[in-house]
Amino acid sequence: MSQTSEKTKHEVDPRLLEILVCPVTRGPLVYDREAQELVSRKARLAYPIRDGVPVMLPEEARELTDAETG
Amino acid sequence: MSGPAPFDRSLLRLRRDRAAGRIDAHDFLIREAVKDSLDRAAFTTRSFDRALAIGGAGLTGEEMAAGPMADRIGWLAEMDLSPRMAMRTNSPAFAANEESLPLAEDSLDLVLAPLTLHWINDLPGALIQIRRALKPDGLFIGSMFAAGTLAELRECLTEAELEITGGAAARIAPFADVRDAGGLLQRAGFAMPVSDLDRRRVVYRDPARLFHDLRGMGETASLSDRAPALKRAVFARALALYAERYADEDGRLPATFVIANISGWAPAPDQPRPKAPGSAQKSLAEALGVKEESAGEAAQPGKPKP
Numbered sequence: 001m002s003q004t005s006e007k008t009k010h011e012v013d014p015r016l017l018e019i020l021v022c023p024v025t026r027g028p029l030v031y032d033r034e035a036q037e038l039v040s041r042k043a044r045l046a047y048p049i050r051d052g053v054p055v056m057l058p059e060e061a062r063e064l065t066d067a068e069t070g
Numbered sequence: 071m072s073g074p075a076p077f078d079r080s081l082l083r084l085r086r087d088r089a090a091g092r093i094d095a096h097d098f099l100i101r102e103a104v105k106d107s108l109d110r111a112a113f114t115t116r117s118f119d120r121a122l123a124i125g126g127a128g129l130t131g132e133e134m135a136a137g138p139m140a141d142r143i144g145w146l147a148e149m150d151l152s153p154r155m156a157m158r159t160n161s162p163a164f165a166a167n168e169e170s171l172p173l174a175e176d177s178l179d180l181v182l183a184p185l186t187l188h189w190i191n192d193l194p195g196a197l198i199q200i201r202r203a204l205k206p207d208g209l210f211i212g213s214m215f216a217a218g219t220l221a222e223l224r225e226c227l228t229e230a231e232l233e234i235t236g237g238a239a240a241r242i243a244p245f246a247d248v249r250d251a252g253g254l255l256q257r258a259g260f261a262m263p264v265s266d267l268d269r270r271r272v273v274y275r276d277p278a279r280l281f282h283d284l285r286g287m288g289e290t291a292s293l294s295d296r297a298p299a300l301k302r303a304v305f306a307r308a309l310a311l312y313a314e315r316y317a318d319e320d321g322r323l324p325a326t327f328v329i330a331n332i333s334g335w336a337p338a339p340d341q342p343r344p345k346a347p348g349s350a351q352k353s354l355a356e357a358l359g360v361k362e363e364s365a366g367e368a369a370q371p372g373k374p375k376p
Binding site for chain 1: 177203
């Protein structure tokens, strides 16, 4: 195990991105590093990442605008 | 699932959020369940490339590092319904609902769910989701509080409430009767299902400590059908009954926790599997190298007994 350093704590582990899908549609997620969000286009939801921890709860997700999905 | 869901999942999340900051002082049962699930994984002698712990209060990473699975789990992530609880660990972590898991199919080699399963409304549904997230021949090990947990407290609360108010409400969550846990796993598509029960007695010098522990673990009842607040007199009477019936010589009170452990494998073509009933070519006596003896009269179908 080599994942305990403070530096990596706030970056999403890339292998997490490989196991996660959208809990609503079970479709793929796109990692938005800038916004720290995991985006499900199909569900029109952006799941927040807080301190490197993706919060995969639809009730905590931001709804995408038409501009974002278009 | 028929009927309304018994558990209030948002309330549970709130309770776990609140417990996250101070669970250290109350986590002994959870820590034991985490260690136990890792021991069970170790018992298989396998190595697991990718593992996920669902629940476990963020303790799985540190317990893994300290035990026999340290070099047999390649990568471990931890998940909790409560984002705050998920943030407690140093492992890669995420928050998600156990009832709608955000897991890609065939993505994991091992899923642990230590003391997590008892608050899930649709357990068969959750087990199916876990099985799908596992790669073929992947292993699932989970546990939950089961029927018999807090039996002393339940009995005393119900009796006290009946005595004083003439009615009684559910104060303690209904626990699954896990005699059919093996069947539950099988219906969810797991191969080689195994289940067993562990009975733990925790002794409390002060009954208030029991409630502190339950709250501290985020385990106070999260029921959809919330009962009105317990009257002080009822509570006092319940504690008096508890002491009267269960206290040991030193006045300490035991609390029973029954933990059901279940495990199973995601099916794979080259797994050992039981043969179809009736397909045996040899008798059991022959296989065991003993002489077959008649058990007495053979059953006679169609003939009613006198």
